[in-house]
Amino acid sequence: MTTRIIGTGSSLPKQTVTNDDLSKIMDTSDEWISSRTGIRERHLAKEETTASLSVEAAGKALQNAGIRAEEVDLLIVATITGDYVTPSTACEVQAGLGASRAVAFDINAACSGFMFALHTAHAYLQTGIYRTALVVGAETLSKIMDWSDRSTCVLFGDGAGAAVVRAFGEDGTEKEGMGKGGSEKGCGGLLAFEQGSDGFRGKVLACEGRKNHNPLVQNPLVPSYVGMDGQEVYKFAVSTVPASILRVLDRAGVDAGEIKYFVLHQANIRIIQSVAKRLKADVGKFPLSLDHCGNVSAASVPILLDEMNQKGMLEKGDKIVMSGFGGGLTWASAVIEW
16 A cells, blocks of 8 residues: 545745844844844744644645545644644644544654654554554744744744545555546655654754643743754754755665755755755756745645645656654655656
8 A cells, every 4th residue: 555645735925024024023044144143034924823833734634535524534733833732733633624533642853843743654554454544744933943043043934734635445446435536637655764763862952841830849931932042953964964865765766866956954955955966956946935934833834745736746657755854853764756
């Protein structure tokens, strides 16, 4: 059996904030931000929530796949910015979509979250436990940013991306009992997956949770914000990501030259350029969304994938690599034949 992506969708907040807009409230400039990161603008939530963005992206993915919410067996949302501690964002999305049959839960793997969720869904589908899964990466990172820290807050944005995945037999047909949704679209399968974690270096990118506050321990209830050692994160990414991609290509038995696109987490243009150089791959094979979305953590890979899908950049038989990396520290890569 194989797992195929049969539909994609994405959602961005209505409000766009440019680098020039930020320069009016902090000591920065478009040149300073764009030259170091490649980011020129980002979308920030005003009325939107992590759940509402997720519901919109997921609904678009279902429509693109040609299936109903009631057909979804498994719903996983990757996020670090849920609107509630409980219920999970996935349960909110289930209610918002009317996905009454779905088992729903969240995954926290930061910028690798969508890839971790995709692999988790793949595992469920391959065992035959479920047949159709909806995987979402969503963030409203603007609510955990210190907007007086120009070195960090300018990097991030809000948004959501989603993919519908389904189990198919080795002959390329849907498993018995499934509907026709998406099977005629020519989408290919997941050829190989690779992922890992390095908790020993996890604090280089962190956001502290609510501290204990009870009759035995008194702590002020103050908000926590994202803190990042940019140099350490950069060194982690430029060494770990190309190594992960090479391992997953080897597992898939695919040469880097066969890859049409490398769909990477959109953290920083310099990281992407460095990965391309280390892989000896044409940087033109690395599409971008960070220029207009910024770093959207778990949402960046599915948002970019959906933009590519909607633009008609992906054709049947194309081989692509998807790779996420970030907080934890975590990373995950996959080779997919479209």
